[in-house]
Amino acid sequence: MTDETSNTYLRQLGVWDSAAIVIGGVIGAGIFRTPATVAERTASGLPLLALWAIGGLLTLAGVLCYAELGARRPQAGGIYIYLREAFGPLPAFLFGWTMALINYPGSVAAVATTFADYFCRAGGLPIWWVKPVAIGAIVFIVGVNLFGIRAGAWMQNLFTLLKLAAVVMLLVVGLALSHGHLGGVLAVDTTHEVPSGAWVGALLPVLFTYGGFHYLNDMAGEVRDPQRTLPRALTLGLIGVVVCYLLVNMAYLIGLGHVGLAASKAPAADLMSHIFGLRGVTIMAIGIACSTFGYCSIAIAGGARVLQTMGADGMFFHSVGHIESRWHAPRVALAALGGWAIVLILTGSFGQLLDYTTVGEWLGHAFGIATLFWYRRRFANQPVPYRVPLYPLLPFLFVATVLGVIIATVIHSPWDAGMSVVIIAIGVPVYALWRRSQVTSRR
Template sequence: MKKQTSQADVSLNRSLGLWSALALVVGTIIGVGIFVRQAAVINDAGSAKAALFAWLAGGLLTLAAGLTIAEIASQIPSTGGLYAYMEAIYNKFWGFLSGWMQIIVYGPAMIAALGSYLAILVLDFFHLPSFWTLPIALGSIILVGILNIFPNRYGGAFAIITTICKLVPVAALIIFGLFFGHADAFSQSVGDLHTTAGGFGVAMLATLFAFDGWILVANLGGEIKNPKKMLPRAISLGIMLVMVIYLLVSYGVLKSIGPAKIHELGTTAIPYIANQDFGVWGGKALSIGIIISIIGCMNGKIMTFPRIMYAMAEEKQLPGSKWLSYLNPKTRTPVFAIIATLIIAGLMICFTNPDRISELCIFTVYCFYVMAFVGVFLLRKRNPNQVRVFSVPLFPFTPIVAILGSLFVIISEITSDPIGVLVSLSIVAIGIPVYYFKVMRPRQATK
C-alpha cells in the first residue's frame, strides 16, 4: 500500500533561486506606478530637474530601507517577512498586527487595485464595453491565483518571464527618449501652469508608491534556497536595478514630450508617447507590455501575501487556522490561504475602491517599517557576537536614513490625509480583539 503523506510531513518547497527571487523583487515593484506617476511627480516637483531628483531620492530611501531589511532577513530567514521580523524582534502582538494589516486589507487591496487597472487597460485595448470591467478584473486575479496553486517553481518562472517582457516597453521608452527625444525638458517648468504643487517632499512621496512592494519577496523566506544569502542579494540588487530603470524612464519621458505636456496629459502621458513615437502598432505593443507588467506585479503579490496568512495560521493566530495553514501534499503550496486572499480581493473589486484602500494602508505599512528598521539596532545589541552573513553597509547611517525617510512619509500622510490615517489605524485596531480571542484567551485557558 502507498503510504499517505500526513500534513505534518508536508513543508514549503525550498526551490526558488536567486534569479526567481530577483525577478520577484523587480516584478513586484514595477507594476503600473512608473507608467502613471510621471505627471503626479512633475506636478508636485515643478520642474524636470526636481522631478528627477525626487525619483532619485525615493530610490535612495527605498535602497536604504531594503539594505536595512536585508540584514534582518539574513538573521531571520522565515516565511512571513515583516510579520516574522516584528514577532522575532518585538513580540507576538506586534507581529500579529503587522500581519493582520497585510493579509486582511493591504495585500488584497493591492491585488484588487492591479486587477481593476488591468481591466481598464484591456477594455481600452480591445475597445470592449464597460460591462466587461468586473469580469476581467475578477478573472485576472483568479487565473493568476490558479497558477500559484501549482508548485512555486511555476510562479517563479512566470515572474522571470513577465519581468523580461515588462522590460521591453521600459527599454523602448528609455532608448527613444535618450536618442530621439527632442523636447528641451530641462529648461521648462510647470509652475506657471498650476498653483497647487505640493513641493519636492510630496513629489518624493509620490515616487515611493511606485517603489512599493520591494519587501514582499521576504515573505517567501521558507521557499528560497539559502535565504540568508539569497534574500539580501535579491532585495539590494533588485531595488538598485529598479532605481536605475525608473530614473532612465523618467528622463526618457521628459526628453520625449517635456514637463508641460506631461502635466497636460496626466496619466495618459505614456500612451500618448507610445502613439506619437511608435505609431499605432507601436502604441499597441507598448500597451501589451504594460498589461504584462501589471500581470507580473499581480503574480508577485498573489505569490507572497498568502504566505503571511499561512505563517500566521501555522501559529494558530487566525480564525480557520487549520485550513489556512494547509499545504497541498503534491504542490506544497498554501492552497486555502491563496483562495482566502483572492476572495477578499474579489470582494474589494466588487464593493470598494481598492486603489484608495491600498493608499490608506501605506501609512500603517510605514509605521511597521520604522519599527523594523529600529530592529536592526536591537538585534545587534542583543547578539553582539553573532556572525552576520550580510551587514547593512555604512551602519548606522543607512538604517538612520531609512528611519528618517519613513518618518517623513508618516508625517506627510498625517498632514495631507488625517481622515485616511484614522481609517488606517481603525483597520489595524480591528485586529486587537482577534488577537485576544485567538492568541491571548487560549493561553489564559491553559494556565
C-alpha cells in the same frame, strides 16, 4: 511551530528569480503615470530626476536593511516574523491583521482592476468586462501558484521581462523623438510657479512608486542559499528598478518635455502616440497590463506566505497554515487571499481599504526596520553572512523617512490616516478574543 512549517517549503528560487520578484513587486502601473504628478511639482527636468534618484537611494537604504533581516531569518513571513521575535505576538498580529487581511488583498483587487482596464482597452472590450477579467486574472494566478513556487516563478520571470521590454520601448521612443538633442531633459518650465517646499510633496509619490520591495522577504523560505541570495537579489533588483525609473523619466522629458509631462494624464501613452498614433496607445496599454499582472502575481504569492505563517502560529485559522505536501504550496492561504480579493472587486470597496491602510503599511515598514536594532543588540556576537553597511545610519535614515511619510500622509489625508489607526486598534480586541478561543480549544 513556524520554523517547522516554513521548512516544508522547497528552496527553489535563485538570484535571478529573487531579483525578478523585487523588480516585479516594485514596478507596477505607477511609473507609467506618477512622473506627471512629480513634474507638476517641480520646475524642470533636473530636480525631477534628482527626486527619483533620491527616492531610489532612500529605498535602497531600506532594502539593505531588509537584506540583513532576511539573512538573519530566512523563512516565510517577512516583517511578521521580525515583529513577532523582537516585539512580541501582538505587534506581529496587528501587522498581519492590517496587511495580510486588508492591504494585500486590497492591493491585489486594485491592481487586478487596473490590469483588466488596460487589457480591455487593448482588446477593444466594453467596460463591463473589467470586473470579469480582473476576477479571471486572480483565479488564473492563484491556480498557477497552487503548483508551487517554481510554477509561479516561471510566470513571474516572463512578466518581469515583458515589463522591462515596455521600459526599453519607452526609452527608444523618447530617443527617437529627441532628433539628436536632449534639451527637453533640463529645460525649465516657466508655465507655472512652484512654491518653496513643493519638493516634499513631489517626493511622496516617488516613494510610493518605489514601494513593494518587501515581497521577497515574505517568500524567503523558498530562496536557495538565502543568506547570500537575499542580499544580492534585493540589492540587484532595487538598483535595476532605480535605473529603469531614471531612464523612463528621461524618455518622458526627451519626448514630451517638462511642460508636456506636467500636463499629461497618461505620459506613457502620450509618448507612444507621438510615433505610433492610436496603435502606440494600444501597445502601451498591453505593456501596462503585463506590468500590473506581474505585480498581482507577486502580491498574491507573498501575501499568502504571510497568511500561512500566521495560521501556523495559531494567529489565524489552522487550516490556512497548512502547506500542501506534493507541490509545497500554501494552497488554503492562496485560495483565501485570492477569494477575499475577488469579494473586494465585486463590492468595489478596495479603494477605500487601501486608503485606510496606507499609514498601517508604512508603520509596518518602520517597525520592521526598527527590529534590526533589536537583532543587533540581542545577537551581538552571532555571525551573520550579511550586515547592512553604515549601521546605524542607514536603518535610522529609512525609519526617519518612513515616519516623515506617515506625518505627511496624516497632514494630507487626516481622515484616511484616522481610519488606519482605527483598523489597527480594532485588531487589539480581535487578538485578545482569538487568543482566548485558542486557549479554550486546547482544553
